Amino acid sequence: MNGIKYLIIITVLLLALAFVLTNFVFTKNSGEDENEVLPTNTSASVTEGSETAAATEYDPWEDENIDNAWAMFLVNKDNPLPENYDNMIETKVVFESWREYYLDVRAADYLERMISDAKDDGIDLLVVSAYRTIEYQQQNFDNSVKDRMDNRGMTYDEAYADTLAEVALPGESEHNAGLALDIMCEEYQSMDDDGFENTDAFKWLDEHAAEYGFILRYPKGKQDVTNIIYEPWHYRFVGLYYANEIKKSGLCLEEYFAEQGWLDENGKAVKMRGPFEEQERQESERAETSVTSETEPKKTMPSIPYSEQKVTIIV
Numbered sequence: 001m002n003g004i005k006y007l008i009i010i011t012v013l014l015l016a017l018a019f020v021l022t023n024f025v026f027t028k029n030s031g032e033d034e035n036e037v038l039p040t041n042t043s044a045s046v047t048e049g050s051e052t053a054a055a056t057e058y059d060p061w062e063d064e065n066i067d068n069a070w071a072m073f074l075v076n077k078d079n080p081l082p083e084n085y086d087n088m089i090e091t092k093v094v095f096e097s098w099r100e101y102y103l104d105v106r107a108a109d110y111l112e113r114m115i116s117d118a119k120d121d122g123i124d125l126l127v128v129s130a131y132r133t134i135e136y137q138q139q140n141f142d143n144s145v146k147d148r149m150d151n152r153g154m155t156y157d158e159a160y161a162d163t164l165a166e167v168a169l170p171g172e173s174e175h176n177a178g179l180a181l182d183i184m185c186e187e188y189q190s191m192d193d194d195g196f197e198n199t200d201a202f203k204w205l206d207e208h209a210a211e212y213g214f215i216l217r218y219p220k221g222k223q224d225v226t227n228i229i230y231e232p233w234h235y236r237f238v239g240l241y242y243a244n245e246i247k248k249s250g251l252c253l254e255e256y257f258a259e260q261g262w263l264d265e266n267g268k269a270v271k272m273r274g275p276f277e278e279q280e281r282q283e284s285e286r287a288e289t290s291v292t293s294e295t296e297p298k299k300t301m302p303s304i305p306y307s308e309q310k311v312t313i314i315v
């Protein structure tokens with residue numbers, strides 16, 4: 001009798017052990033399946049991957065705390081845009097007055113929100129210049145040289161040098177990047193001096209522009225660094241993160257780049273060359289996927305004759 005009792009007890013124990021083992025293996029398997037299908041786990045493994053990459057070389061493209069890292073690039077005499085930049089961006093109408101004004105479509109919403117919020121605060125911002133195609137900038141430059149030769153008796157070399165002091169070369173103006181705009185207000189619309197800084201519109205922009213990703217690009221006292229006069233009307237989109245960082249730092253964009261170690265000794269940006277990185281990304285994406293997006297029409301600014309331009313263009 002005792003033998004049978006022990007046999008039953010041992011059998012029950014073995015069954016219990018078998019159940020526990022089976023259950024453990026089952027649970028473990030189902031966990032792995034979850035790992036494979038749940039998007040949260042997938043993104044966790046991606047984050048781990050980028051953290052490993054960040055340990056070797058910091059890549060702002062992968063930093064999820066930085067919005068619009070694509071917009072953080074320099075456009076100036078030392079850092080001209082690629083010649084075909086007009087074909088690399090899509091633009092959108094962001095303001096209408098006597099004509100339409102365009103901006104890079106990726107920055108457009110930020111500007112529209114800024115203009116609308118300013119209006120709510122009783123400030124009517126007036127866009128007087130935004131995206132200019134490189135082609136248009138060339139036309140503008142050539143006309144300016146010709147005007148000096150025809151009407152001021154200058155030689156070509158004299159006219160070229162004189163124009164260069166006032167008009168940016170094609171691809172060297174931030175307006176060619178579709179990320180810069182000149183903002184004024186009804187009460188003050190002169191770029192001949194910096195009187196715009198005494199308006200309520202300027203005070204509002206000075207306080208709030210960074211909240212929409214825009215910086216005052218050519219601040220007072222930075223002319224030696226930027227090579228551009230103080231322009232209280234010229235704002236540049238760099239994304240919310242960098243706009244706030246730059247505002248806090250009190251540096252102009254060139255100085256901020258230098259401080260981050262993104263400039264070489266000749267002032268050329270060695271990091272975050274936005275348009276070039278974007279071009280590479282687009283090319284590799286195009287190579288990976290099919291060419292379906294190739295047929296998307298690109299909106300660009302219509303060419304406006306020089307004579308119809310009301311605003312004196314500096315940069």
Ligand SMILES: [Zn+2]
Nearest residue numbers: 181182234315
């Ligand atoms: Zn400007």
